Amino acid sequence: MPETYQNYIDGEWRDSETGETFDVKNPADTSEVVGSFQRSSEADTNGAIDAAASAEDEWADTPAATRGEFLRETAKRMDAREEELTETLVREEGKLRGEANGEVNRAIDIFYYYAERALDYAGERKKGAADQNLYYVREPMGVAGLIVPWNYPIAIPCWKMAPALATGNTLVIKPSKEAPNVLRAVFECMDEAADEVDVPDGVFNFVSGGGEEVGQAILDHEEVDTVSFTGSRQVGEMIYEQATEDHKRVQTELGSKNPTVVSPSADVQEAAETVASGAFGVTGQACTATERAIVHDSQYEEFVEALVEEAESVEPGFGLDDDSTMGPHVSESELESTLEYVERGKEEGATLEYGGERLDGDEYDDGYFVQPTVFTDVDNDMDIMQEEVFGPFVGVTTYSDFEEAVELVNDVEFGLSAGIVTDDHTEANRFIDEVDFGVVKVNEATTGLELHVPFGGMNASSSETYREQGEEGMDFFTIIKTVYED
Numbered sequence: 001m002p003e004t005y006q007n008y009i010d011g012e013w014r015d016s017e018t019g020e021t022f023d024v025k026n027p028a029d030t031s032e033v034v035g036s037f038q039r040s041s042e043a044d045t046n047g048a049i050d051a052a053a054s055a056e057d058e059w060a061d062t063p064a065a066t067r068g069e070f071l072r073e074t075a076k077r078m079d080a081r082e083e084e085l086t087e088t089l090v091r092e093e094g095k096l097r098g099e100a101n102g103e104v105n106r107a108i109d110i111f112y113y114y115a116e117r118a119l120d121y122a123g124e125r126k127k128g129a130a131d132q133n134l135y136y137v138r139e140p141m142g143v144a145g146l147i148v149p150w151n152y153p154i155a156i157p158c159w160k161m162a163p164a165l166a167t168g169n170t171l172v173i174k175p176s177k178e179a180p181n182v183l184r185a186v187f188e189c190m191d192e193a194a195d196e197v198d199v200p201d202g203v204f205n206f207v208s209g210g211g212e213e214v215g216q217a218i219l220d221h222e223e224v225d226t227v228s229f230t231g232s233r234q235v236g237e238m239i240y241e242q243a244t245e246d247h248k249r250v251q252t253e254l255g256s257k258n259p260t261v262v263s264p265s266a267d268v269q270e271a272a273e274t275v276a277s278g279a280f281g282v283t284g285q286a287c288t289a290t291e292r293a294i295v296h297d298s299q300y301e302e303f304v305e306a307l308v309e310e311a312e313s314v315e316p317g318f319g320l321d322d323d324s325t326m327g328p329h330v331s332e333s334e335l336e337s338t339l340e341y342v343e344r345g346k347e348e349g350a351t352l353e354y355g356g357e358r359l360d361g362d363e364y365d366d367g368y369f370v371q372p373t374v375f376t377d378v379d380n381d382m383d384i385m386q387e388e389v390f391g392p393f394v395g396v397t398t399y400s401d402f403e404e405a406v407e408l409v410n411d412v413e414f415g416l417s418a419g420i421v422t423d424d425h426t427e428a429n430r431f432i433d434e435v436d437f438g439v440v441k442v443n444e445a446t447t448g449l450e451l452h453v454p455f456g457g458m459n460a461s462s463s464e465t466y467r468e469q470g471e472e473g474m475d476f477f478t479i480i481k482t483v484y485e486d
């Protein structure tokens with residue numbers, strides 16, 4: 001029997017009032033059930049929000065040093081369980097051990113980082129008139145409703161929770177149905193740390209279940225002051241609309257269609273490795289994954305050959321096996337969606353240069369494995385070059401001069417992460433200036449982020465209201481009060 005896990009509400013582990021659970025399976029081998037989780041209702045979610053609202057004032061009045069200590073104590077416990085958290089993540093989401101370990105360590109570092117930031121993020125004194133005390137303070141917004149996706153199931157929740165808690169907010173978080181287990185384990189660490197530091201019950205709450213029940217209840221509740229959502233464009237746009245109508249502060253970080261330009265000055269092998277890493281790393285299941293390679297005419301054939309070699313060298317497999325170099329898709333529906341885009345690409349007249357097949361046979365039979373896919377002869381207006389394909393999938397197109405490359409880069413509705421591989425510093429600077437993307441990478445894959453700088457997209461990739469991560473990540477959770485004191 002798989003283990004059954006509970007919600008964490010008002011300082012204790014609880015079953016859902018529905019009495020129902022759902023199973024989470026290992027996407028590399030679906031005969032393995034990772035655990036059963038509460039199929040929570042609106043009433044469960046409302047209970048968690050009420051608890052968060054009751055704890056709001058006490059937590060807001062807790063000294064910043066104590067809040068920081070709580071985050072540090074949580075990080076220490078996560079650090080002590082690093083290996084276990086890594087394996088938990090691999091078994092529910094499918095990343096390779098190294099990728100999962102990187103993500104777990106990022107989550108730990110985020111807690112340490114905001115433990116320090118909690119101390120010096122308060123406000124500022126300004127010069128006023130001679131007899132005037134003029135300053136502003138930052139106050140917590142109140143109850144944060146956090147809705148997160150499955151693809152970074154520990155890092156994304158932590159980069160929302162840690163700044164919210166550091167600035168004195170209480171929170172209710174809804175994990176994805178595909179990968180709730182690693183966040184549940186973080187809650188065990190938070191629960192222990194809360195005992196040690198004496199954190200009031202109700203400050204942090206975890207409610208598992210469906211978007212239409214738990215997610216919707218978070219949106220509907222009037223005590224929720226901020227909604228921070230990361231996920232698909234479709235759901236995000238609906239959330240943004242409702243939250244703004246209800247006068248909640250909202251941020252949405254959504255999908256993308258990220259390009260990498262290969263300059264005539266680039267080393268072709270290096271460019272192919274950069275694109276392959278951005279496209280096939282984490283099975284292409286990153287919002288920052290490279291899905292478009294825009295290659296100068298003069299380099300095209302050599303580049304395609306090198307990229308196909310990179311794709312051929314990928315060894316899909318279970319993330320804890322040492323010889324695997326790419327994990328599975330997280331679910332049957334995500335796998336199907338990628339395969340549908342392969343068919344769409346063929347129908348649109350693109351050339352399937354490599355891959356595009358589901359893998360079967362022995363080790364693949366019970367998992368959601370695909371080959372990495374490379375399309376050529378694509379036009380930028382094809383669906384496969386405009387819509388997000390959340391898998392290891394890249395289309396290669398050409399350009400003849402820099403202006404054309406920038407036009408192609410910007411000719412999508414999304415705008416999260418754009419890269420260029422170049423040996424020309426002036427060209428790189430022009431690229432940085434001219435692309436409408438929230439993250440720009442020069443000679444690096446479009447994937448990969450640092451925790452102490454702001455992160456967010458432009459256009460359809462983001463609500464563009466607030467950035468996440470870095471000190472700027474705390475702005476979303478606070479409101480400024482300006483004081484004039486004579």
Ligand code: NAD
Pocket residue numbers: 147148149150151152174175176177209210211212214215216230231232233235236239253254255256286287288388390416457461
């Ligand atoms: P998703 O939109 O399907 O789900 C995200 C979360 O929203 C889940 O917890 C889900 O249960 C919940 N949800 C679903 N329907 C809801 C509803 N009606 N009301 C409230 N909540 C609801 O996204 P996903 O498949 O989990 O994640 C993949 C997507 O996330 C991709 O598009 C990817 O690009 C994007 N993403 C973006 C970033 C970023 O920072 N820009 C980072 C990671 C992932």
